[in-house]
Amino acid sequence: NAGVTQTPKFQVLKTGQSMTLQCAQDMNHNSMYWYRQDPGMGLRLIYYSASEGTTDKGEVPNGYNVSRLNKREFSLRLESAAPSQTSVYFCASGLGGPNTGELFFGEGSRLTVL
Amino acid sequence: GENVEQHPSTLSVQEGDSAVIKCTYSDSASNYFPWYKQELGKGSQLIIDIRSNVGEKKDQRIAVTLNKTAKHFSLHITETQPEDSAVYFCALGSGAGSYQLTFGKGTKLSVIP
Numbered sequence: 086n087a088g089v090t091q092t093p094k095f096q097v098l099k100t101g102q103s104m105t106l107q108c109a110q111d112m113n114h115n116s117m118y119w120y121r122q123d124p125g126m127g128l129r130l131i132y133y134s135a136s137e138g139t140t141d142k143g144e145v146p147n148g149y150n151v152s153r154l155n156k157r158e159f160s161l162r163l164e165s166a167a168p169s170q171t172s173v174y175f176c177a178s179g180l181g182g183p184n185t186g187e188l189f190f191g192e193g194s195r196l197t198v199l
Numbered sequence: 200g201e202n203v204e205q206h207p208s209t210l211s212v213q214e215g216d217s218a219v220i221k222c223t224y225s226d227s228a229s230n231y232f233p234w235y236k237q238e239l240g241k242g243s244q245l246i247i248d249i250r251s252n253v254g255e256k257k258d259q260r261i262a263v264t265l266n267k268t269a270k271h272f273s274l275h276i277t278e279t280q281p282e283d284s285a286v287y288f289c290a291l292g293s294g295a296g297s298y299q300l301t302f303g304k305g306t307k308l309s310v311i312p
Contacts, residue, residue: 089242116298118298125208125304125305126304126305127203127205127288127290127301127302127303127304127305128243128288128290128300128302129302130299130300133298133299135298141298143299144299175242175243177242182292182296182297182298183233183290183292183297183298183299183300184230184231184292184293184297184298184300187233187245187248188235188243188245188300189242190242190243190244191242192240192241192242193240193241193242
């Protein structure tokens with residue numbers, strides 16, 4: 086059972102470079118999420134997709150874009166990376182909204198922007 | 200927006216002792232209170248949750264209590280074991296139609312054998 090799979094697990098970027106974090110789930114979940122986690126902070130929602138074909142901003146969307154490619158896949162793109170985007174990024178999925186049931190998280194992608 | 204304070208930030212207990220983590224919130228509209236466990240190098244995993252129409256919920260060694268009047272909820276782990284060592288996050292949400300959870304800053308629990 087793969088669950089939620091994120092790639093890459095580690096990435097180092099220079100300021101201004103772009104990259105895409107990939108996420109795929111095999112649980113037939115409707116909703117998918119991208120969170121970031123910084124030292125001493127809880128998880129903060131960047132973007133979410135309530136269902137295939139829809140995306141919405143979360144708490145900290147600036148500097149990011151997302152694509153819900155199909156029901157399985159939800160990608161996060163940094164168009165011009167900044168040091169403030171150094172963080173650990175987690176993708177998650179759920180049957181409905183997070184208030185209706187469990188979120189399943191990937192193992193995280195550690196991004197460093199120099 | 201919603202705000203949640205989580206305490207303590209670190210907690211060390213002897214194996215077999217109990218551990219308690221507390222979260223306080225301000226938004227009375229909050230009605231869903233999950234707890235997630237994050238082991239080193241892994242994603243977070245739901246361990247227990249409670250809704251505002253319930254005061255307490257228990258699952259084996261883990262329990263959550265909710266005091267709506269005082270606006271706080273707590274995670275209780277009894278008979279702690281080394282595998283309970285992890286970072287625990289409380290979270291809160293409001294309404295089934297909401298897709299946003301507000302997470303606490305986390306508590307690093309260390310269980311000393």
